Amino acid sequence: MSTETAAVCPAWSIPGYLEVQGDHLSINGVDAIQLVKEYQSPLFVFSEARIRDNIARLQRAREVVDRPIKFCYASKANSNMAILKTVLDAGIDVEVNSGGELFKALRVGFRPDQIIFNGTSKSNEEIDEAVKAGIYAINVDSVYEIDLVEQSVARLRAQGEKVEPARITLRLVPEIGTRSHLGLQTALLTSKFGISSSEVLTAFRRGLQNPDAIKVCGIHIHVGSQTPDVEPFAEAFKSMWEHLVTIHQETGHTLEHINLGGGIPVNYLRDRSQADQLPEHERDMLGADLEPTAVMKEALRVARESARKANAEHLLDQITILLEPGRSIIADAGLVLTTVRNIKSRPETGDIWLLTDAGYNIMLSMNNYKWYYHLISASRAGQPYERDYKVAGPLCDSGDVYFDIEREGRLPDYRRLPENVAPGEVLALLNCGAYSLAQMFHYNGRPLPAAVLIKKDGKPDLIRRRDTYEDLIVNDLGY
Numbered sequence: 410m411s412t413e414t415a416a417v418c419p420a421w422s423i424p425g426y427l428e429v430q431g432d433h434l435s436i437n438g439v440d441a442i443q444l445v446k447e448y449q450s451p452l453f454v455f456s457e458a459r460i461r462d463n464i465a466r467l468q469r470a471r472e473v474v475d476r477p478i479k480f481c482y483a484s485k486a487n488s489n490m491a492i493l494k495t496v497l498d499a500g501i502d503v504e505v506n507s508g509g510e511l512f513k514a515l516r517v518g519f520r521p522d523q524i525i526f527n528g529t530s531k532s533n534e535e536i537d538e539a540v541k542a543g544i545y546a547i548n549v550d551s552v553y554e555i556d557l558v559e560q561s562v563a564r565l566r567a568q569g570e571k572v573e574p575a576r577i578t579l580r581l582v583p584e585i586g587t588r589s590h591l592g593l594q595t596a597l598l599t600s601k602f603g604i605s606s607s608e609v610l611t612a613f614r615r616g617l618q619n620p621d622a623i624k625v626c627g628i629h630i631h632v633g634s635q636t637p638d639v640e641p642f643a644e645a646f647k648s649m650w651e652h653l654v655t656i657h658q659e660t661g662h663t664l665e666h667i668n669l670g671g672g673i674p675v676n677y678l679r680d681r682s683q684a685d686q687l688p689e690h691e692r693d694m695l696g697a698d699l700e701p702t703a704v705m706k707e708a709l710r711v712a713r714e715s716a717r718k719a720n721a722e723h724l725l726d727q728i729t730i731l732l733e734p735g736r737s738i739i740a741d742a743g744l745v746l747t748t749v750r751n752i753k754s755r756p757e758t759g760d761i762w763l764l765t766d767a768g769y770n771i772m773l774s775m776n777n778y779k780w781y782y783h784l785i786s787a788s789r790a791g792q793p794y795e796r797d798y799k800v801a802g803p804l805c806d807s808g809d810v811y812f813d814i815e816r817e818g819r820l821p822d823y824r825r826l827p828e829n830v831a832p833g834e835v836l837a838l839l840n841c842g843a844y845s846l847a848q849m850f851h852y853n854g855r856p857l858p859a860a861v862l863i864k865k866d867g868k869p870d871l872i873r874r875r876d877t878y879e880d881l882i883v884n885d886l887g888y
């Protein structure tokens with residue numbers, strides 16, 4: 410192959426999905442610059458093919474364990490209706506965290522038996538909606554919440570509704586640490602989630618008191634998001650397994666499922682050219698490349714060993730495993746295209762500043778967790794990246810920057826891009842598909858961006874229209 414025709418394959422590229430074509434970023438063969446021309450900037454772009462590939466990668470875990478696995482996409486990661494539809498069409502189930510997400514899941518076409526419902530502070534109305542729909546499981550977060558579910562069944566029946574006993578799963582908090590951000594760890598006793606190990610048996614006894622109203626069907630732990638190691642998953646699974654055996658021994662009740670939660674990590678550092686600027690623990694966490702098959706294999710190995718010792722293999726042979734993956738399905742299937750709107754030099758520091766139109770109001774994690782999203786030039790994707798820039802968003806807040814304003818080094822101080830970036834150049838923040846669109850807000854009166862899904866036939870589909878100014882005031886009253 411001559412040098413002229415040799416394909417440029419930067420470290421961030423993913424064959425068939427994220428590529429360089431004609432020096433532009435191409436997403437499933439669609440030119441990113443054309444997309445911005447058509448749909449304006451900033452713009453979220455998602456890939457149906459990548460979502461399906463990510464789901465298929467998770468489903469391969471089914472081949473290494475001898476128990477059925479039910480995958481419930483954690484819709485909090487991104488509950489845009491077209492994304493939910495894509496997940497539904499790919500053949501998996503869904504996890505919701507509020508009445509609103511339950512409404513969306515049902516509206517898009519998930520059957521009630523495909524839905525599980527988490528949440529620390531469910532209202533009576535939300536519990537009623539879940540009970541009425543007859544969903545697969547309400548994951549209860551405290552002993553008190555079992556009372557609420559029981560009351561909901563009684564209330565609905567008193568209103569003449571014919572509701573089945575509510576299926577509940579008990580969410581445990583077993584004190585398992587991970588190497589993720591503290592804000593993303595959810596199995597520590599200092600976290601707000603779940604029922605303490607010391608209360609588990611009481612909770613199960615309470616749950617079993619009124620089988621006409623409540624059916625206790627499972628046990629649940631979510632160790633946290635972006636968990637880079639196998640061990641916390643295996644430890645969590647073992648802990649749930651041991652509780653399941655104890656419950657059986659103490660009450661004779663056999664649980665149907667063990668829910669291992671979400672947390673399979675995404676490799677945010679496929680391109681490691683700026684990774685040396687990150688602290689080592691951050692690098693390990695963000696660059697994790699953990700195969701779901703490895704997680705499931707180890708979790709089942711540990712549980713089987715424990716089952717053998719307890720002479721309880723027959724119990725293990727009855728369970729279904731639930732997983733609640735969010736990030737690992739949608740994070741690297743989405744990116745943000747943003748345009749440089751302004752440029753300035755600071756002769757005193759020697760810095761060149763690029764001011765973009767994508768702020769933390771559309772990528773909240775970049776601000777609250779100092780989350781690293783790799784930045785490239787979509788206009789000149791194949792050129793050498795040789796110049797360091799300070800990069801910032803448009804919001805009236807010193808914290809709206811693409812580096813760590815608090816100087817804790819959690820983000821690189823500079824972003825490396827081609828020479829001579831100028832206003833009008835389109836940049837792309839990669840791996841932005843999870844916990845971004847779902848967390849957007851209108852700060853500074855900024856209309857929220859459009860989102861496009863590149864369908865598997867390679868055609869872009871508008872899945873969220875850009876806000877108008879009218880959208881900014883649609884809920885304001887009294888003026």
Ligand SMILES: Cc1ncc(COP(=O)(O)O)c(C=O)c1O
Binds near residue numbers: 733843
């Ligand atoms: C209970 C529960 N399940 C699943 C998830 C999804 O986690 P992830 O997106 O890391 O897969 C979360 C998010 O942290 C969660 O709180």
